[in-house]
Amino acid sequence: MIKTLIAAIALFGIAAPLAAAPAITEGDFNIRDFKFASGETLPELRLHYMTLGTAHRNRRGHVDNAVLILHGTGGDGHQFLRPQFAGVLFVSGGLLDPAKTFIILPDGIGHGRSSKPSDGLHARFPHYGYADMVAAQHALVRDGLHVDHLRLVMGTSMGCMHSFIWGETYPDMMDALMPLACLPMQIAGRNRMWRKMTMDAIRNDPAWNGGEYKSEPRDGLRTAADMLMIAGSAPLAMQKAFPTRDAADAFVTESVDRYLATLDANDLLYQVDASRDYDPSANLGTIKAPVMWVNSADDFINPPELGIAEKMVSAIPRGKFVLIPIGDQTHGHGTHTWAAVWKDRLAELLAESARE
Numbered sequence: 001m002i003k004t005l006i007a008a009i010a011l012f013g014i015a016a017p018l019a020a021a022p023a024i025t026e027g028d029f030n031i032r033d034f035k036f037a038s039g040e041t042l043p044e045l046r047l048h049y050m051t052l053g054t055a056h057r058n059r060r061g062h063v064d065n066a067v068l069i070l071h072g073t074g075g076d077g078h079q080f081l082r083p084q085f086a087g088v089l090f091v092s093g094g095l096l097d098p099a100k101t102f103i104i105l106p107d108g109i110g111h112g113r114s115s116k117p118s119d120g121l122h123a124r125f126p127h128y129g130y131a132d133m134v135a136a137q138h139a140l141v142r143d144g145l146h147v148d149h150l151r152l153v154m155g156t157s158m159g160c161m162h163s164f165i166w167g168e169t170y171p172d173m174m175d176a177l178m179p180l181a182c183l184p185m186q187i188a189g190r191n192r193m194w195r196k197m198t199m200d201a202i203r204n205d206p207a208w209n210g211g212e213y214k215s216e217p218r219d220g221l222r223t224a225a226d227m228l229m230i231a232g233s234a235p236l237a238m239q240k241a242f243p244t245r246d247a248a249d250a251f252v253t254e255s256v257d258r259y260l261a262t263l264d265a266n267d268l269l270y271q272v273d274a275s276r277d278y279d280p281s282a283n284l285g286t287i288k289a290p291v292m293w294v295n296s297a298d299d300f301i302n303p304p305e306l307g308i309a310e311k312m313v314s315a316i317p318r319g320k321f322v323l324i325p326i327g328d329q330t331h332g333h334g335t336h337t338w339a340a341v342w343k344d345r346l347a348e349l350l351a352e353s354a355r356e
Contacts, residue, residue: 022090022098024081025051028113029144031136037277040126047140048113049106050077052090053098055147066102067152068141068166068174070159072181072336073271074228076112077105079337088339095346104147106140108133108158110270117266123211125270129277130158134165152350154178156336157301164280167287176353177291178346181299181336183308186279191301194231195272198224202269211266218260224268225259234298234332284315291319292349294342296335298326 027049034045056065071079080086089096096103107114109128117125126132141147153174155163160182167177187195205220207213229252242248293313297304304323313321322345324330329341339346 022052027051027144029140031139031143034136036126036128036132038127038129042115042126044115045109045136046113046115047106047109047136047144048077049104049140049144051105051145052103053101055102055145062149063102063147064149064151065100066104066141066145066147066150067096067154068104068106068137068150070106070137070153070155070162071108071111072157072159073275074111074268076107076114078112080105082337084338084340088343089346095343095350101151102147104141104145106137108162109136110267110274117211117270118264122266125266127273128270129274130161130165131277133274134162134169137162137166138170148173150174152176152178152353154180154346156180157182157333158275160336161275161278161280164284164287165278167289167291168280168283171286171288174289176349177287177289178349179291179293180342181295181302181333183295183302183306184284184312185281185308187275189306190303194227195275198227198272199269201227202265205265208265211269213265216260216263217265221260221263221265221268222256225256225263228259229255231301232333233300234330234334236298236326237331281312281315284312284319285317287316287319289318290349290353291316292322292345293319294322294324294336294345296324296326296330296332296341298330299333299335301333 029047029049031045031047033041033043035041055063058064069080071077088094090098090103092099109132110116117123141150150173153163153166154177155161160179161184163177163179164182164184166174201223202208202217202220205217207215207217208220242251293309295302295304295309309321309323313319322342324335324341329338331338335341
């Protein structure tokens with residue numbers, strides 16, 4: 001039951017057990033007078049991050065072993081320390097062994113311990129979008145960590161979308177891209193609909209009070225939690241784990257209670273709304289690095305029957321698209337964090353880009 005619970009909530013980063021991890025360095029990078037695409041500014045934007053391993057510089061003085069990994073909506077860098085990810089990749093001899101790799105795990109704007117509405121500005125917090133989030137990540141990497149080149153940029157869900165933006169905005173900065181669980185186009189159709197339902201549920205709860213609530217708007221958040229559960233669901237795995245009505249009902253109650261214990265309405269509203277400016281479709285041809293793009297066939301958010309990925313991958317000069325079939329090892333949208341399912345594709349990408 002716990003395994004499926006983690007899969008179902010992986011999209012939105014509810015706390016889960018961590019793998020035994022190598023030494024981790026945590027820090028905050030503060031960006032002065034950060035200007036958002038909306039024209040709004042913050043006198044100081046804080047971007048929290050973790051790193052594993054040590055940056056290595058080649059004979060020309062350029063970092064050659066840095067890997068940037070970007071989290072999903074509502075998550076943070078800690079989600080990559082879970083056993084299903086870190087226990088597969090961040091181990092001795094693993095594909096991203098910290099003894100050889102400098103791993104960068106930032107918390108995006110509005111997430112984790114980075115600047116966010118719940119810090120005090122509430123609905124007066126600048127209305128950030130994905131372009132702002134990527135610009136801040138780039139500032140952290142370049143100015144905060146003094147990394148001028150990335151061996152790999154990979155991301156899950158929202159981080160998947162961010163990786164496409166990275167590839168277009170900074171095409172000479174990375175050797176390889178691995179987007180996991182997204183589509184490189186404007187969010188529309190059912191994907192936009194469940195997001196709008198989530199935002200409307202919060203905004204239409206009188207207790208939200210324009211973002212100046214004294215206590216969390218529980219009715220709105222309960223509806224939002226229901227939508228998040230559906231978006232992260234894995235039908236085959238959930239049917240096996242909860243084969244009776246009572247088991248399914250108990251899972252819903254447990255999961256919604258977990259959400260309500262951790263969610264902040266303004267933070268969630270901003271997180272879901274941030275995708276409004278996303279649409280890299282017109283510039284996919286500018287991506288220079290090899291791309292290994294992986295989705296799973298049981299992904300509610302990016303359903304394979306749309307056929308979008310198969311059409312769009314041809315616009316990426318060195319792009320490959322892989323659709324993982326539904327099976328005992330897939331976890332719906334959350335398959336993006338179960339590295340054992342797709343690690344062979346990562347190995348293929350790293351081998352191909354190492355020949356450059």
